[in-house]
Amino acid sequence: MAQFARVSRSVGLITLQNPPVNALSALARQGIVDAVKRALSDPKVKSVVICGQNGIFCGGADIKEFGTNITGPPLVPMIHAIEASNKPVVAAIEGSAFGGGLELALGCHYRVAHSKAKLGLTEVTLGLLPAAGGTQRLPRLIGVPAALNLITTGRHVTAAEALQLGIVDQVTDHNTVDEAVKFALSVAGKSLDARRISTYPCPCPSDVDALFEEVMQKVRQSARGAIAPIACVQAVRAAATLPYSQGMEREQELMATLFTSGQARALQYCFFAQRAVGRWSMPSGARWDTSKPRSIHKAAVIGLGTMGRGIAVALAQTGLSVVAVETQEKQFMEAKKMVSGMMERGAKRHGTAPPLDKITYSQNIQAVADVDLVIEAVFEDMALKEKVFQQLSTICKQGTFLCTNTSALDVDHLASQTRNPELVVGMHFFAPAHVMKLLEVVYGPRSSPQAVATAMQLGKKMGKVSVAVGNCRGFVGNRMLKPYLEQALFLLEEGATPELVDGALEEFGFALGVFKMSDLSGLDVGWKVRKGDGLVEPGLASGPSARIRQGRRYSPLGDLLCEQGRFGQKTGQGWYRY
Numbered sequence: 120m121a122q123f124a125r126v127s128r129s130v131g132l133i134t135l136q137n138p139p140v141n142a143l144s145a146l147a148r149q150g151i152v153d154a155v156k157r158a159l160s161d162p163k164v165k166s167v168v169i170c171g172q173n174g175i176f177c178g179g180a181d182i183k184e185f186g187t188n189i190t191g192p193p194l195v196p197m198i199h200a201i202e203a204s205n206k207p208v209v210a211a212i213e214g215s216a217f218g219g220g221l222e223l224a225l226g227c228h229y230r231v232a233h234s235k236a237k238l239g240l241t242e243v244t245l246g247l248l249p250a251a252g253g254t255q256r257l258p259r260l261i262g263v264p265a266a267l268n269l270i271t272t273g274r275h276v277t278a279a280e281a282l283q284l285g286i287v288d289q290v291t292d293h294n295t296v297d298e299a300v301k302f303a304l305s306v307a308g309k310s311l312d313a314r315r316i317s318t319y320p321c322p323c324p325s326d327v328d329a330l331f332e333e334v335m336q337k338v339r340q341s342a343r344g345a346i347a348p349i350a351c352v353q354a355v356r357a358a359a360t361l362p363y364s365q366g367m368e369r370e371q372e373l374m375a376t377l378f379t380s381g382q383a384r385a386l387q388y389c390f391f392a393q394r395a396v397g398r399w400s401m402p403s404g405a406r407w408d409t410s411k412p413r414s415i416h417k418a419a420v421i422g423l424g425t426m427g428r429g430i431a432v433a434l435a436q437t438g439l440s441v442v443a444v445e446t447q448e449k450q451f452m453e454a455k456k457m458v459s460g461m462m463e464r465g466a467k468r469h470g471t472a473p474p475l476d477k478i479t480y481s482q483n484i485q486a487v488a489d490v491d492l493v494i495e496a497v498f499e500d501m502a503l504k505e506k507v508f509q510q511l512s513t514i515c516k517q518g519t520f521l522c523t524n525t526s527a528l529d530v531d532h533l534a535s536q537t538r539n540p541e542l543v544v545g546m547h548f549f550a551p552a553h554v555m556k557l558l559e560v561v562y563g564p565r566s567s568p569q570a571v572a573t574a575m576q577l578g579k580k581m582g583k584v585s586v587a588v589g590n591c592r593g594f595v596g597n598r599m600l601k602p603y604l605e606q607a608l609f610l611l612e613e614g615a616t617p618e619l620v621d622g623a624l625e626e627f628g629f630a631l632g633v634f635k636m637s638d639l640s641g642l643d644v645g646w647k648v649r650k651g652d653g654l655v656e657p658g659l660a661s662g663p664s665a666r667i668r669q670g671r672r673y674s675p676l677g678d679l680l681c682e683q684g685r686f687g688q689k690t691g692q693g694w695y696r697y
């Protein structure tokens with residue numbers, strides 16, 4: 120699980136070997152301990168490099184081990200032994216250094232990263248905290264404010280940001296291991312006193328209490344109900360106020376309060392579930408591992424309303440060339456402005472350049488003749504969508520995949536409007552499409568495995584969690600939403616207010632309460648679906664049939680709002696006034 124070799128005469132090269140992400144399983148940790156011992160005892164070895172196999176440094180502790188009886192050498196003493204070594208140890212970081220992977224790198228004396236590498240203390244996203252010294256070393260290395268931001272959010276940093284923060288010592292575009300070996304040769308024999316982070320004082324602003332109070336407030340607000348971010352703040356506070364060894368004890372104590380928590384188990388379940396859905400299969404027997412996706416280089420979005428704009432941004436941010444088509448002049452002009460703004464804001468957040476040149480706009484659907492894949496996102500009206508698919512089927516080149524962003528209409532019916540129904544699948548995004556991670560890839564009985572595989576792969580490239588689902592009304596996400604919204608409406612009928620219901624949901628941890636979310640998406644979308652289901656009887660707000668329809672309890676409150684034209688944010692008022 121870790122290989123040792125002496126290279127360039129005097130450098131001990133330790134390679135983590137635990138595919139696919141070099142997670143620090145018991146065997147991997149044992150391998151590292153043995154390889155470090157060999158490196159330190161070999162008189163010919165003057166300095167050491169630790170790298171990962173297959174272009175990835177290390178994906179952190181082995182999450183699959185959690186909840187089992189963990190054996191093998193513990194991480195903390197392993198990292199301490201590396202830091203205490205009298206030979207310089209250089210981490211060669213490619214791909215990812217996350218969680219315990221970054222903590223391992225922080226125990227090394229130097230860190231060299233590839234320019235495309237990503238680093239992060241991601242434990243909080245699994246309901247945990249960095250428990251191999253990360254909460255004590257990172258603040259000592261980059262200061263309390265920056266460390267708090269990374270540890271309480273678990274966000275990834277690019278190699279460039281890591282260099283700017285001081286997490287890494289060098290960034291390279293060349294072969295990372297070769298550069299790290301050169302670096303190791305250059306530091307052989309040098310004093311390591313100033314390279315052991317655990318010995319650093321923790322630089323902390325004078326008003327430490329005010330700082331931690333402020334951060335604690337922010338964390339409670341942004342991650343409502345979550346316990347791990349709070350423990351992260353407490354662990355970093357220990358780094359700022361206690362000697363290292365006591366800080367490490369505090370880190371372990373706080374980790375113990377999280378490790379078996381329901382939230383940690385749920386978030387780790389979610390981590391694996393989001394990967395399990397990538398191993399999809401279809402009733403026809405087609406599967407993820409036997410269906411070959413086709414690469415997409417140029418895509419188109421038809422319809423630049425709220426969803427179309429978000430989809431165009433998400434595609435452009437993936438690096439694809441995008442043709443954005445909107446036939447209505449007013450909508451077209453507004454969309455151009457809005458899409459550029461969304462890309463500029465996104466780019467600013469990630470410290471990158473906005474991919475403005477990736478999108479070309481047109482009011483003529485003929486502009487999509489040479490794309491590899493089209494996503495139709497016109498208004499939720501079957502007649503309009505039928506016309507668009509008929510046009511696309513004649514305009515697009517042979518083999519172009521035709522996808523619809525419909526939230527509930529029959530994907531197979533749209534496929535029947537085309538010459539090649541096997542190329543039609545649903546790609547159902549959730550508002551805002553450039554932010555929400557869920558993507559439903561809807562297969563009809565005639566969708567080809569390659570169409571599904573291509574849409575699933577494109578979704579992953581867009582940073583989405585792609586889920587292959589069947590073609591029934593509401594697919595999966597909106598079918599889950601239906602009873603959720605119904606119960607919220609029943610609460611209103613039983614005396615609650617939208618604010619109370621939303622408040623309870625947001626306190627539990629939902630980013631948006633269900634009524635705020637409905638106002639954001641537009642109440643008219645659901646109204647249209649209910650009409651399609653034959654549930655809406657205009658003006659019928661009282662009498663027995665008002666509240667029992669198709670044999671089930673029904674609340675007409677949403678219909679009443681829509682009849683008044685209150686569609687939510689888009690009309691300035693819905694459940695709330697804007």
Ligand SMILES: C[C@H](O)[C@H](C)C(=O)SCCNC(=O)CCNC(=O)[C@H](O)C(C)(C)COP(=O)([O-])OP(=O)([O-])OC[C@H]1O[C@@H](n2cnc3c(N)ncnc32)[C@H](O)[C@@H]1OP(=O)([O-])[O-]
Nearest residue numbers: 140142178179180181182183217218219241249250251394
């Ligand atoms: C002590 C310490 O303080 C604490 C306590 C910790 O360290 S807690 C752990 C902290 N570490 C993390 O938060 C990193 C989590 N992983 C990722 O972010 C990503 O995996 C990746 C590294 C960026 C690669 O992305 P990818 O898109 O190339 O592949 P994938 O599809 O995601 O993953 C490919 C396969 O590897 C599996 N896998 C990924 N990371 C794993 C991990 N850390 N442990 C075990 N399995 C892991 C994953 O389930 C999938 O399995 P399967 O489905 O094939 O069976």
